Amino acid sequence: MPEVNFKVFRGNSEGGEEVDYKVEVTEGMVVLDAMFQIQQTKAPDLAIRWNCKAAKCGSCSAEINGKPSLMCKTRLDTLDPSKPVTVRPMRAFPIIKDLVTDVSFNYRVNKTIPPFKPKPGTDWKMLQEDVDRAQEFRKCIECFLCQDTCHVLRDHAKHEQFGGPRWLIRAASLEMHPLDVEDRIPMIREKLGIGFCNITKCCTEVCPEEIHITDNAIIPLKERVVDRYYDPIGKLIRIFTGNK
Amino acid sequence: MATVDYETHEHDVLVIGSGGAGLRAAIEASASGLSVGLVCKSLLGKAHTVMAEGGVAAAMGTCDQDDSWQTHFYDTMNGGKMMNSWRMAQLHAQQAADRVRELQEWGALFDRTPSGDFLQRDFGGHQFRRLCHVGDRTGLEMIRTLQDKGVHLGIEVYMECAITRLLKDGDQIAGAFGYFRPDGRFIVFRAKAIILACGGIGRSYKVTSNSWECTGDGHALAYEAGAELLDMEFVQFHPTGMVWPPGVEGLLVTEAVRGEGGKLTNNKGERIMSKYDPDRMELSTRDVVARAIYTEVKEGRGTPHGGCYLDVSYKNPATVIRKLPSMYHQFKELANVDITKQAMEVGPTTHYVMGGVRVNPDTQQSRVPGLFAAGECAGGMHGGNRLGGNSLSDLLVFGRLAGIGAVDFVKGLKKQPSLDQAQVDDAVVEMTAPFEREGAETAYDVHADLQVSMQHNVGIFRTEADLAVGIENIGKLNERAKKVVAKGGRAFNPGWHLTRELKNMLIVSESIALSAQQRKESRASHSRLDYTEFDPEWAKVNSVVHKGPDGKMVIEAVAKDPMPEELTKILAEQKELQPQRELNKKERLAKAAKE
Structure with missing residues (x-):
């Protein structure tokens, strides 16, 4: 043998x-x-x-x-x-x-992400094409290989400032839930530290579930953060309408 | 032994096990305002529930409007060959739909119908499309939803913590003793009520779909604490496990493959089920399909690696990948088989134990005051054979009921039970002894021999002679298990850990073998080659084991509770409707297979 x-x-x-x-x-x-x-x-x-x-x-x-x-x-x-x-x-x-x-860091980050908050008075009807997007992120088996490979955590040890790819896709799975109304954009920016990600896509490469972590979760979340904080017209509209 | 340190934690309710049932129980107990501790043998979210693939059964009627709890009840009793606790089967059928909707309200995203409702799929033994699902990863969706719900409720979670003994104050539960696997430090829990939700027993067998955790801990802890184990002879051998390569032998191939039109054939190209159950074919109950495959292989019509073929390659490849994504990847990566082009090779694998801790069907309390059990480690719900999809719903329904039962018990308690130091000292000695013994044999050797013996002597087909050998072997293995040694330190030491789990597996194995020996008939998953028929006399009794005063296992046949008239009437009504419904299902499946 x-x-x-x-x-x-x-x-x-x-x-x-x-x-x-x-x-x-x-x-x-x-x-x-x-x-x-x-x-x-x-x-x-x-x-x-x-x-x-x-x-x-x-x-x-x-x-x-x-x-x-x-x-x-x-x-x-x-x-x-x-x-x-x-x-x-x-x-x-x-x-x-x-x-x-010791992967307890991950469980601590998860606790800080506000849970699913459904639209009041919903009839719970959802179309498959609308759930497909969030279902991709919900395939995650929490192996933490994306966390392991991410240079922000691996080489720079920014565990205090950056939640890591796993928790960005967790946040994305909630944000893109068709019936969710919670606002997580401020915490995605401040607590999860999405700005630290410079989209090298290493996380996507090691994901055993083949989730498109960077393209489908992190980049759309970055866009939402940019829209909220760095788009002056949008900001004005929000000030006058009082919407989030 | 007072010199050995341990830490003490206190909770009103301690839940041991963090799969679907444990999490659901902890959520329920915590919502009542009591202090709840949740003990996981592994990390949170890794329990065996993540392996559940096909779906969760609930008579919602979103795809077949005629479905009702009465039909679900009938199918469950029929699949279990009437050995089920009728009350549990009734509660389960009535409450499953609400429990699944509740998961949705907590954020779970199930697959949808074109009109945006729950999509439900066909499965073996269910007359209607009844399984809500998320592709073939339903268990993962469920555990993640419950995990996040629980975490935000403030349940205290003890990860990688193994419980080795339940502590009592007189007859009543007072706490538990265990250790943290990462550093080996001992821990004592004081608790007014304990819910066991420790899952299954598959690791007693050589070929199993179960993870390393499924060592019958809940069964054994309850037995040692004085509870009874019910109907342990009923072990489900899932018909379709992988048979090759050797490292993945036994790994589950979801029933959803057959639900989506998978055909079972032998090496002559014959559809095997046309011989064994021509009406229901591949979607017959699991016990029937498992015996069919086993028989084909035994009689020389098997595949090169000793299984039968399961084929979906005639279907549109895109449909196969969309409906069965994890099966597609599992075969591609682990066996180099592309299931959209080639047939899979499959054979029976030890999958689930229907038997378990005997509990009050409404409260889930065992005969030990303060000790509850839910999920796979509780008995009664599934009778002689479990239908696919009924396990995930079982976890939700009875996890919740156990939570309510434990809360009511705690609220009714007059005085806090006290801990007995002698019991704690004993538990410490038991755990430190393997390091102090002289000897050469490790727990791995004894475990391997147990698995071979159980597979061979207490497997899918049983005889008096084989069972006698199996029981004798367990006796010898018990003696060897008392002498096994552990090397190294207490920190994350799997060899040491196995010395304790071995004891649980031996208790469970003995209870299965004795119950199988007592039941002199063939019924559901229990097949005897020397008693091949149903026996109306054996239909009247359950098998019950408990620990006798001399420490030996005692087995009895106990008369079943009579079923109330309203339920016998439902069964009779449903039986009349069955032939037409089975025909409808056959047509539906034939149509789906063409897609």
């Missing part, structure tokens, strides 16, 4: 190193299978997060050969077998142990 070398980060918040493991490869195997094999035969205390093993829960995020990926979806036959496969935890979040990171 062919073998592949893995270099897996072992360690915690105080430091660590890549440890070599040899893994026996079977047909159709994914990186998560390799981690299970290491747990079962070599390192029972290897820390990984996983749940569904079907790319539906977004738990097993890691960096495979430097690329933010889901371990359950990365087949070994897509990687170069002559080189060792490195598996490291997501870099944008503090390490807890081995491949597990």
